[in-house]
Amino acid sequence: MTSDASLEPRWRRLPEERPRQILDAALAVFAERGLAASRLDDIAKHAGLSKGTIYLYFPNKEELFREVVRSSVIAFIARAEEFVAVEPDPIKALERWMDGFWKWLRSPVFHALNRLLTTELSSFPDLQAFYATEVIERAQRLVRGTLERGMDSGVLRRMDPLVASRMLSSLFVMHGMWYHQRESHKSIAHIDPDVLFEQIRDFYFTAMRPDVSGASDQR
Amino acid sequence: MTSDASLEPRWRRLPEERPRQILDAALAVFAERGLAASRLDDIAKHAGLSKGTIYLYFPNKEELFREVVRSSVIAFIARAEEFVAVEPDPIKALERWMDGFWKWLRSPVFHALNRLLTTELSSFPDLQAFYATEVIERAQRLVRGTLERGMDSGVLRRMDPLVASRMLSSLFVMHGMWYHQRESHKSIAHIDPDVLFEQIRDFYFTAMRPDVSGASDQR
DNA sequence: CGAGTAAATTACTGACCAGTCATTAAGCAA
DNA sequence: TTGCTTAATGACTGGTCAGTAATTTACTCG
Numbered sequence: 001m002t003s004d005a006s007l008e009p010r011w012r013r014l015p016e017e018r019p020r021q022i023l024d025a026a027l028a029v030f031a032e033r034g035l036a037a038s039r040l041d042d043i044a045k046h047a048g049l050s051k052g053t054i055y056l057y058f059p060n061k062e063e064l065f066r067e068v069v070r071s072s073v074i075a076f077i078a079r080a081e082e083f084v085a086v087e088p089d090p091i092k093a094l095e096r097w098m099d100g101f102w103k104w105l106r107s108p109v110f111h112a113l114n115r116l117l118t119t120e121l122s123s124f125p126d127l128q129a130f131y132a133t134e135v136i137e138r139a140q141r142l143v144r145g146t147l148e149r150g151m152d153s154g155v156l157r158r159m160d161p162l163v164a165s166r167m168l169s170s171l172f173v174m175h176g177m178w179y180h181q182r183e184s185h186k187s188i189a190h191i192d193p194d195v196l197f198e199q200i201r202d203f204y205f206t207a208m209r210p211d212v213s214g215a216s217d218q219r
Numbered sequence: 220m221t222s223d224a225s226l227e228p229r230w231r232r233l234p235e236e237r238p239r240q241i242l243d244a245a246l247a248v249f250a251e252r253g254l255a256a257s258r259l260d261d262i263a264k265h266a267g268l269s270k271g272t273i274y275l276y277f278p279n280k281e282e283l284f285r286e287v288v289r290s291s292v293i294a295f296i297a298r299a300e301e302f303v304a305v306e307p308d309p310i311k312a313l314e315r316w317m318d319g320f321w322k323w324l325r326s327p328v329f330h331a332l333n334r335l336l337t338t339e340l341s342s343f344p345d346l347q348a349f350y351a352t353e354v355i356e357r358a359q360r361l362v363r364g365t366l367e368r369g370m371d372s373g374v375l376r377r378m379d380p381l382v383a384s385r386m387l388s389s390l391f392v393m394h395g396m397w398y399h400q401r402e403s404h405k406s407i408a409h410i411d412p413d414v415l416f417e418q419i420r421d422f423y424f425t426a427m428r429p430d431v432s433g434a435s436d437q438r
Numbered sequence: 439c440g441a442g443t444a445a446a447t448t449a450c451t452g453a454c455c456a457g458t459c460a461t462t463a464a465g466c467a468a
Numbered sequence: 469t470t471g472c473t474t475a476a477t478g479a480c481t482g483g484t485c486a487g488t489a490a491t492t493t494a495c496t497c498g
Contacts, residue, residue: 009493009494009495010446010447010493010494011445011446011447011493011494012445012446012494012495013444013445013446013493013494013495014445015444015445018445018446032341033255034253034254034255034256034338034339035253035256036252036253036255036256037253037254037255037256039484039485039486040485040486040487041485041486049446049447050446050447050448051447051448051485051486051487052446052447052448052487052488052489053445053446053447055486055487055488056445056446060486060487061486061487114337115337115338118333118334118337118338118396118400119253119334119337119338120253121400121403122251122402128402128403131403132402132403132404132405136403136404136405136406137405137406140406157425160418162406163418163422166394166406166407166418167390167418167419167422169393170389170390170393170394171386171389171390171393173393174388174389174390174392174393175385175389177337181337181340183341183347183351184340184347184350184351184355185351185355186351186355186356187355187356187359187381187385188385199379199382199385199386200386203382203386203426204426206376206426207422207423207425207426228463228464228465229463229464229476229477230463230464230475230476230477231464231465231475231476232463232464232465232474232475232476233475234474234475237475237476258454258455258456259455259456259457260455260456268476268477269476269477269478270455270456270457270477270478271457271458271459271476271477271478272475272476272477274456274457274458275475275476279456279457280456280457
């Protein structure tokens with residue numbers, strides 16, 4: 001309409017930014033419709049590009065998917081590392097982990113990634129292996145270490161730390177998933193996320209409180 | 220080859236059994252590939268039929284999917300009802316519920332249904348509503364009642380029973396999901412399901428054991 | 439400014455698959 | 469056995485979409 005608008009180029013050359021844009025758009029679209037139902041044209045439109053452009057940066061749909069998962073998983077690891085405070089008090093360290101974890105679980109990226117992983121991962125053994133070692137085992141090792149410190153110092157009851165870490169994850173991850181499905185989980189829908197967090201945290205620490213006999217320090 | 224074989228009809232008329240056969244096959248195929256990636260030809264082959272036959276019993280793919288979910292969910296409810304023992308002792312009642320629930324969670328049907336629900340449910344508001352009221356709320360009400368009885372009689376610590384039931388479900392459902400993803404969850408892979416069950420049950424009951432101080436008031 | 443090149447677009451093709459329908463065959467009844 | 473009903477088949481069609489390639493457009497540098 002105006003001369004300003006007519007001087008604007010229809011599109012710009014941004015080879016540096018394209019991969020990131022495409023991956024972000026692809027994650028969103030894949031998460032909503034699944035791998036098979038996602039059309040490359042939709043991803044392109046979502047990224048404000050044309051389909052052909054995607055093929056300049058990724059060889060095909062499947063490889064784009066691989067890269068989406070890989071990059072998201074790596075982002076998760078990076079973030080997980082942040083949660084791990086260099087905190088001598090194991091209870092405080094756990095609380096910081098829980099807090100960071102809960103924030104992550106409520107993010108759209110977790111929701112998207114989780115949906116993709118639960119459905120498509122079995123078709124991609126390489127991604128599955130990557131996820132198993134680089135996310136699950138790594139995160140578990142991290143939490144387990146803190147839990148062991150808590151048990152050694154007597155602020156947590158003694159039990160298999162691997163089991164203890166699995167229980168912790170169960171509670172948080174499941175609530176994270178429900179949080180994103182509030183439509184079907186009405187009992188969660190109206191509860192403030194922070195309250196939800198406290199419920200989970202308190203429940204866990206109650207389960208882990210030291211045995212009756214040594215009632216020295218309680219949190 | 221033999222006269223016996225040549226006398227066998229190429230196919231049989233079984234109008235009574237077809238719908239069930241098709242639904243079973245469809246659940247299996249949908250669960251493995253998702254709605255969009257599942258080909259009607261595959262479902263037909265899986266059921267030992269031709270594609271055309273499916274269209275004699277279901278108007279289209281989407282409606283077949285709806286019916287698959289509906290019938291599976293109804294089967295779940297029926298089964299859930301079985302778990303609820305008419306057991307006066309709330310602890311024993313809970314244990315029976317846990318046992319039945321854990322068996323169900325480990326079944327292929329749960330795995331299939333769960334995958335479908337997490338991915339496709341958002342596109343089917345009617346199914347979502349059905350699932351919310353007929354499964355989640357109903358099951359929750361059931362467990363909550365038993366928990367309340369346990370709290371009243373003093374064998375369980377007092378807390379919001381709705382929260383207590385959510386925590387119970389979290390632990391079991393999440394472990395159920397991991398059980399079906401043992402490939403990615405190596406720490407679970409080598410553990411006997413019964414041991415896993417005991418770990419979850421014990422953890423939960425420890426979390427719910429009555430407070431240290433007031434071990435007196437029993438009714 | 440052009441001329442060159444790299445980025446992005448768009449129109450196209452071939453494969454795939456949901457849904458249809460004309461044909462075949464099973465089973466039944468007389 | 470024959471003829472009728474209807475279950476079941478499978479070849480076919482039309483639309484959709486991944487991937488390609490010819491073309492256009494933005495940018496750069498002499």
